[in-house]
Amino acid sequence: MTALRILIDSLAIGSLYALGAVGFTLMFGVCGILNLAHGATMVVAAMTAWMVAGRLGLGGVASLPAGLAAGVITALATYRLVVRPIQQSRALPEAEKEIFILTATLLWGILLREAVAYLFSDSPVSTPALIPGIVRLGRIRLPIDKLLDSFICWGAIAALWLLVNRTKMGQTLLGAAANPRAMTLLGHDLARVYRLTWILYGLLTGLAGVLLAGILGAGSAQSGQLTASAFTIVVLGGLGNVYGSLIAAYAVGTLETTTAYLLSPQIRSIPALLLLVLILYFRPQGLLGRR
């Protein structure tokens, strides 16, 4: 019984982690940016979805596009207001720009977190279920929404896979990730590619935020933890490797859930962090990363 509960919860949590981490790793893979405002972006999307669904009373279905729009707007604001000015700055040495971007996204994340707490509340919020109710598997009750959210996560990840591997746009993204200089020489507008990546990132992260608010609830205080989770998963899987991130997301989800059920929910994140330390020690490039 407990084993089945662990399996189901691991799949649900792992899917959510996977969706959250895929955007994070896409951003690093294509643009070379570790966006430390990642968790805050998810929270902004979650809060917007909650506002539309709960406060404005427009229901769970309307919350989805609102959350996605908030994710894209926040992502583009991060790019335009935080990242791009640093990238275009002539006052900064090229070698130092990465660390400046890292610091700036960290500060931007804090700013977003505090703005959300100030404008709304620092208490977590929850969006209404898209489909309320439960299904029974023997003696186990499974919320339909939890199941549906897992399918939505897989659908979004599959759509991303198709976009990257089966479209011209995807090939451009892959090209920019592999060799941006060559792409420029071939006549591609890199700024456009980066803008597109930020939009995709906003969609994925916004969706993850909305689904998170539906399953577990989301609030400004969680933004740091959400960034840390995505960071752990991406480093574990191999920086910039989407498949590695997917495997790592399910590994972390399973480890956390098993720990919560069999040991204690208080220490649920510790085994995953220990695994990260071991991976960094024995295989610093991550599970599927290359040196």
Place this chain on the structure above:
Amino acid sequence: MACRSFLGSFALVSLLLVGGGSPLRAADPQTIKIGVIAEESALPGTGISKGAQIAADEINAAGGIAGRKIELVIYDDHSQAADAVRAFQRLVNEDKAVGVIGSYISEVALALQPWAQRTKTPYISTGAASNEISRIIHGDYAHNRFTFQGWLTSSALADSVCDAIKGLLMQKYAIKSAVIFSEDAAWTTPLDAEYANCLAGLGIGVAGHIRFAEDTADYSPLFSQAEDKKADLLVVGLSHTGIQPIVQWAQQQVPLPMVGILSQSTNGTFWKDTNGATDGIVSGMGFSADGVALTPETQPFVKEYTRRFGAPPPYSAFPAHDSIHALARAIAKAGTADPDKLADALEQTDFVGTVGRIQYYSADEQFTHALKYGPGLVQNPFMQWQKAHQVAVWPRAATGAEAAFPAFIHLAPR
């Protein structure tokens, strides 16, 4: 350089938002200043400053204290002890506040307690329940006499929950065992201990005791653990966990009813916050519930708060309101801002507030300087969310309404 100044402005704005904050009111030498410390990003925190403001306006409208108006100086402590201590020091040293009220977090109130003594400034906590606050005063009265606990202790809250279980549930349902289910915080340690004690007194066995971190996100394993205990009831202590335990309890249709102290469920917006998941939750501190009129002051305060701020007051607004009145009466009675005389006058507090007759336990009593609890004093009304309304369900004399639970709750009739 442009980039550095850009980052600099980020840091500045961040510091302004994260940092200690600033007083919300300008200084006026003709007024008597009272400090208010509360978190302005959480509903119980805003309830404190808003409840206090209504009380200050009432006092000023009635002519103030000996012709001098009250001025509140409000600081946001972000529910952090360090910020609260900085705010307290600033209130005393720079703003010259004659007294301070605030914080519904026991850990923060405990951090302010020594500063009330060091600065000889009367401090009344507004919603913090830990027995530890009054135990420290009782244990060393001479060195802690400036702190007052303007709220019921955890032990009193637990006893009131047992009273409600007995009167509300045990008359109708066969309740044989319960799981104590509380967040890990200073106020729940004595709460859980007294739960175990008073449940045993009712003949209800404690099948399990589950405590969890306040930032727990996934409650599935905890509910699963509770169900495995085959209990009839979850007796809870939740204040800082947010909505997740309630939302997930409803989403997963956990068949155990939740009864206890769920302070956030006293917020007027809680139905919307949880998208209705709070349907059936029974909680104490339901002062805002429909029809609750513990004193002639209760309903006028609820109506005024709702009129001004658009939603009924959370529980913390009541002690904040009453604490400002207690301080104002003490200042008037002492006729001076001398802290020793003020503390003496506060000890003699006796008036009818919004939650009952306001008196503090004396130095000889176990819960020194805590709010007195019991019939004829302050009582703890229980409410239940039913169809988007906070309905008073216990004591029955309030409205006579019955408790009603969602279909997924399993309660065997007596």
